Amino acid sequence: MKVVTLAGGTGAAKLLRGLLQVMPAADLTIIGNTGDDLELFGLSISPDLDTIGYTLSARVDETKGWGVAGDTWNCRATLESLGENTYFALGDKDIAVHLWRSERLRRGVPLSRVTEDLAARWGLGCRLLPMSDDPVRTWVKTPAGWLAFQEFFVRERCEPEVLDVQYESAACARPAPGVIDALRAADAILICPSNPISSVGPILAVPGIREALHERRTAVTAVSPIVGASPVSGPAGKMMRARGYPVTVGGVAEVYDGLLARLVIDHRDRSEEARLGERGVGAVVTDIMMTSRDREISLARTVLEASR
């Protein structure tokens, strides 16, 4: 069974790690969000692709859910001693990946090729694709003005009120080579439990991807990032509200309107089952909190079973 996933960072990476325990890696294609990519000190940083790569190659810092285990911060501290503001976490091991990627991008190698090569060097086994080789950047409108996604997310710790979210340059971005073909050939398409607005939203904003999902709607299953009317983590709630969606599993189905056959929801949200049905979305009720490796695996198994 060929599985294609749309993925953000931490939450997605856990489900993907579970999937790799219950299916052949070679049958899995991951389409990663690059809307929250950034450039710092000439480094091209792709936080979501890196979180996925670090997690699936067992390099990730398990406590934080991102970054490299046992990383050190000497480069960052030195940049600070030179008077630089380094709000974004740049670990010394992490910087190596950014240097490696940036050098290739600067030579003109497209991000998809760089990412494929990196995935191979990490020994992932599965296919990791950026949503696009063209830069798309997520901006968050706050009362103090527009912030680049990482400024909002890391520097401001998601504290400002969110008034709007936009995906800069998405309208003229093209899906990365392989993305549309993978969606068309997939037996199952999974939308990971990532922020629907800032993680999956940029992927769907790349012209052609939303349409491809819509065409394959019967194959599409999403896992809700909302449990009991609040997000499992991060600013999904704020962002859904800013876009006018209720912060419920029904709101998730609304964001993905016309794209879903099924939504995997937690027992706590069982009461919304009927409302999902009205939208033509089947509810798959299970434990969706991935609080252990075992739960990642059992959620992955449930999701695959539901997608058959």
Added chain:
Amino acid sequence: MKVVTLAGGTGAAKLLRGLLQVMPAADLTIIGNTGDDLELFGLSISPDLDTIGYTLSARVDETKGWGVAGDTWNCRATLESLGENTYFALGDKDIAVHLWRSERLRRGVPLSRVTEDLAARWGLGCRLLPMSDDPVRTWVKTPAGWLAFQEFFVRERCEPEVLDVQYESAACARPAPGVIDALRAADAILICPSNPISSVGPILAVPGIREALHERRTAVTAVSPIVGASPVSGPAGKMMRARGYPVTVGGVAEVYDGLLARLVIDHRDRSEEARLGERGVGAVVTDIMMTSRDREISLARTVLEASR
């Protein structure tokens, strides 16, 4: 007394550290070699400028004489795990300086402005200038072909036989802003005990600098990097031989033919005094091995006294 120095890396840095103990920092201008600069992973690295900066700001790894004290190697190890050859030592703290410099150079800021700013952030007090804002690259011809300087110096550990040394693009390089003015206004010009071919050679190869020294010859004092017919460190001997110079203090005077009023030599080389005299070069005989901080200071004092 305004002092201008031509400087390579480790040996120069020790004399400069001594000088700063016996004269006001504001009166010292350092013209550093950039012939052994290199680009790795998109980082613009200026090893000699960094060695000087690290040494004069008390950041240097005292044991090695280069790099940052207490540095770690996690970025480098990660690059190696990605399959990269990282023969050149890139410490995590050191990388911060390269990132900082590279970002500015990429924006079009000239190396002299970047270096001036970096020197200020390091709190050097003195003026640190690259010999040129234009890239000059030293190449070493070996029986196996031409090697970039750092390939010869670091990767091949100076082991290959040296057949020739060339300074790529030196002929069309211009002295960095301030270099010629500083030489003209100097009360004393010092050539540090650096490799005459690979450290001072590139500086003198920048059109205008050799001529400026020649005009100011009576103010110019060099400190010999050769003691007792062998170099204090590094491949100076091999390189002098390759260029047809004897590896003696007389050979040093010959490399600097027409540029020196005085050469500071070690007691062991006192027998060459007469031969230097024949070339019109006064010998200043002292202990030139800088084996302690006290000896750095006393050599600096001797050199300044001789230059008055």
